[in-house]
Amino acid sequence: MKSRKAMNRKTDGARTARKPVVEPLKAVILRAEEEKAKAEAIVAAIGDGVSIQDANFKILYQNKIHRQLVGDHGGEYCYSAYRRCDRVCDGCPLERAFKDGKIHRMETTNITPRGTIPIEITASSLRDSTGQIVAGIEVVRDISERKRIEGALRESENAYRILSEDIPGIVYRVFLTDNKRMQFFNNMLQPMTGYTEEELHSGKVHSIEPLILAEDWVAVTKGVKRAIQKNESFEVEYRLKHKNGDIRHFIERGKPRFGSDDKAIFVDGVIFDVTDRRQALARQNQLLTELENVNKELNDFAYIVSHDLKAPLRGIGSLVNWIATDYADTFDQQGKEQLGLLSGRVDRMHKLIEGVLQYSRTGRISEEKVEVNLNDLVVHVIDFLSLPKQIKVTFENKLPTIACERIRIGQVFQNLIGNAAKFLEKPEGEIRIGCVVDAGCYRFSISDNGPGIEERHFDRIFQMFQTLLSRDQFESTGVGLALVKKIIDLYGGKVWVESKIGQGSSFFFTLPREG
Amino acid sequence: MKNNKPILLVEDDVVDQMTVQRAMKDLNVVNRLDIAGNGEEALERLRSSGAEWPCIILLDLNMPRMNGIEFLNAVKKDESLKAIPVVVLSTSKEDIDKIESFKLGVAGYMVKPTDYMQFVDVMKTIRRYWTLSELPGT
Numbered sequence: 001m002k003s004r005k006a007m008n009r010k011t012d013g014a015r016t017a018r019k020p021v022v023e024p025l026k027a028v029i030l031r032a033e034e035e036k037a038k039a040e041a042i043v044a045a046i047g048d049g050v051s052i053q054d055a056n057f058k059i060l061y062q063n064k065i066h067r068q069l070v071g072d073h074g075g076e077y078c079y080s081a082y083r084r085c086d087r088v089c090d091g092c093p094l095e096r097a098f099k100d101g102k103i104h105r106m107e108t109t110n111i112t113p114r115g116t117i118p119i120e121i122t123a124s125s126l127r128d129s130t131g132q133i134v135a136g137i138e139v140v141r142d143i144s145e146r147k148r149i150e151g152a153l154r155e156s157e158n159a160y161r162i163l164s165e166d167i168p169g170i171v172y173r174v175f176l177t178d179n180k181r182m183q184f185f186n187n188m189l190q191p192m193t194g195y196t197e198e199e200l201h202s203g204k205v206h207s208i209e210p211l212i213l214a215e216d217w218v219a220v221t222k223g224v225k226r227a228i229q230k231n232e233s234f235e236v237e238y239r240l241k242h243k244n245g246d247i248r249h250f251i252e253r254g255k256p257r258f259g260s261d262d263k264a265i266f267v268d269g270v271i272f273d274v275t276d277r278r279q280a281l282a283r284q285n286q287l288l289t290e291l292e293n294v295n296k297e298l299n300d301f302a303y304i305v306s307h308d309l310k311a312p313l314r315g316i317g318s319l320v321n322w323i324a325t326d327y328a329d330t331f332d333q334q335g336k337e338q339l340g341l342l343s344g345r346v347d348r349m350h351k352l353i354e355g356v357l358q359y360s361r362t363g364r365i366s367e368e369k370v371e372v373n374l375n376d377l378v379v380h381v382i383d384f385l386s387l388p389k390q391i392k393v394t395f396e397n398k399l400p401t402i403a404c405e406r407i408r409i410g411q412v413f414q415n416l417i418g419n420a421a422k423f424l425e426k427p428e429g430e431i432r433i434g435c436v437v438d439a440g441c442y443r444f445s446i447s448d449n450g451p452g453i454e455e456r457h458f459d460r461i462f463q464m465f466q467t468l469l470s471r472d473q474f475e476s477t478g479v480g481l482a483l484v485k486k487i488i489d490l491y492g493g494k495v496w497v498e499s500k501i502g503q504g505s506s507f508f509f510t511l512p513r514e515g
Numbered sequence: 516m517k518n519n520k521p522i523l524l525v526e527d528d529v530v531d532q533m534t535v536q537r538a539m540k541d542l543n544v545v546n547r548l549d550i551a552g553n554g555e556e557a558l559e560r561l562r563s564s565g566a567e568w569p570c571i572i573l574l575d576l577n578m579p580r581m582n583g584i585e586f587l588n589a590v591k592k593d594e595s596l597k598a599i600p601v602v603v604l605s606t607s608k609e610d611i612d613k614i615e616s617f618k619l620g621v622a623g624y625m626v627k628p629t630d631y632m633q634f635v636d637v638m639k640t641i642r643r644y645w646t647l648s649e650l651p652g653t
Contacts, residue, residue, distance in 0.1 A: 310606055311577070314629045315530030321631040322537065350629050 093123035194243025355479030374399035396434030554581030
């Protein structure tokens with residue numbers, strides 16, 4: 001701007017000179033010299049390049065900056081010196097200034113010793129005292145820095161535009177001081193709501209507000225208001241009526257912006273459609289509830305059925321007992337044997353039912369977890385089992401103290417030690433109990449020197465009512481290991497067996513270590 | 516027993532009724548055994564005019580029409596009946612049944628054993644206890 005002022009002054013000066021004046025000659029010369037000195041000082045002080053060409057575009061003058069910018073070309077034609085052309089360049093601002101006497105500006109490039117650079121040329125004509133255009137002045141400014149900033153700005157704007165376009169949600173700004181007008185920064189409004197920006201106009205409101213379901217609106221306002229009060233970001237969830245009538249679930253996250261007077265001026269945010277996710281979640285929760293109900297029903301069913309089976313069974317047991325007592329003389333040997341078998345079957349069925357009851361009770365009822373010293377617990381269990389004298393139980397190492405349900409974990413040891421003892425056929429039975437810490441778990445082992453188990457039975461033995469020997473051969477319910485597995489499952493542990501025929505068996509189970 | 520008033524058995528299962536009868540006979544209990552098939556019948560019997568009140572009531576829990584807990588609720592609300600000691604005789608080992616029963620002021624809770632001889636033991640215990648313990652209105 002400095003340059004234009006300088007030029008205006010110059011032309012104004014020229015115009016003043018045209019006026020008819022009556023002045024002593026000496027004074028005129030003095031004034032002219034003063035003007036010249038002033039002009040020279042101004043030109044020298046200008047931060048831009050200045051060059052003066054005569055009416056034929058021959059370079060009369062270049063200031064220092066101009067020479068630095070394009071080199072020293074005094075006496076040459078500007079078009080050949082600066083642009084390597086053999087005639088006046090197209091759109092030359094100086095040429096236009098010569099024609100109409102006005103100021104012209106153009107942006108172009110110039111070949112300079114530093115290479116081709118973007119420049120801005122401002123050209124104006126110079127007149128002599130008669131008003132004749134005799135020369136032109138060009139102010140040349142290096143605008144490479146400006147161009148670079150402009151380019152960077154454009155690039156960054158572009159990047160933001162692409163970014164907001166690519167966000168799969170509505171990017172918005174709400175002007176709080178302008179009746180909550182909503183501005184949209186991408187094209188997601190229509191795909192998500194069905195409405196165009198124009199359609200959203202309803203009176204003075206220009207917002208998705210009227211589409212939000214009334215029931216959800218209070219919570220939304222509350223959430224946004226609180227965020228503005230506390231100057232923090234918010235997240236609100238609401239249902240919105242799509243143009244096609246569908247109800248969609250939206251989740252909106254935003255943040256208020258404050259002006260210099262600490263008043264919130266707008267809210268910026270993003271809105272996402274989470275309908276699919278919400279539906280999937282609802283479906284998942286429903287399935288989970290159904291599953292829980294079915295599981296509970298199944299457990300209750302097993303319990304109720306076995307409980308109700310007990311009553312008639314007890315009746316059968318009593319009647320068998322009375323018949324055997326009251327008619328002892330009437331029965332022959334075979335009859336007595338059959339009564340004995342009947343009585344045995346009643347006992348077996350009773351044990352099976354008790355097993356089912358015990359199994360279903362685990363999981364239905366839980367005790368409080370307490371710190372249990374397993375050494376004490378296992379000694380207690382062995383005592384309770386009153387094992388035959390020829391069976392020796394040894395501890396391979398000290399067992400830990402863990403937080404668990406005393407009765408349930410007691411059942412695990414009772415069944416595993418009891419099983420080992422039950423199937424030991426040797427005159428010198430041996431049961432070893434141990435525990436190691438392995439991968440964040442306690443791994444317990446109960447090993448015996450019994451007959452061993454074939455590998456093909458390793459899975460079967462943990463299933464309900466599965467026994468390897470006929471029940472007449474060996475009275476067993478087949479509930480014990482199923483119960484062990486259920487308890488260990490409840491604790492998030494694992495149970496398995498390693499065994500070889502004739503080399504004994506080792507039952508392992510893990511319990512997670514806390515902390 | 517401390518006195519010779521009858522014992523009221525509230526029990527729907529005929530074999531279980533026989534079991535108690537038989538056990539009383541085996542133990543030479545001389546008190547008469549009155550039997551009601553469910554809670555409703557028992558209440559009717561207790562409330563009918565001229566009925567001799569029992570020294571104790573042996574009560575099954577799982578019965579049709581009016582179960583043991585409902586019967587207890589009714590008896591304990593009845594000023595004239597609430598003093599009669601009730602001993603529950605049930606197959607249920609459930610805590611909830613035990614807690615409910617004791618909340619309603621039962622004098623004892625016995626789980627019916629499957630085995631008859633064990634049942635006789637239970638009856639023996641009941642008799643022994645009520646031979647030593649005072650009964651109201653003796």
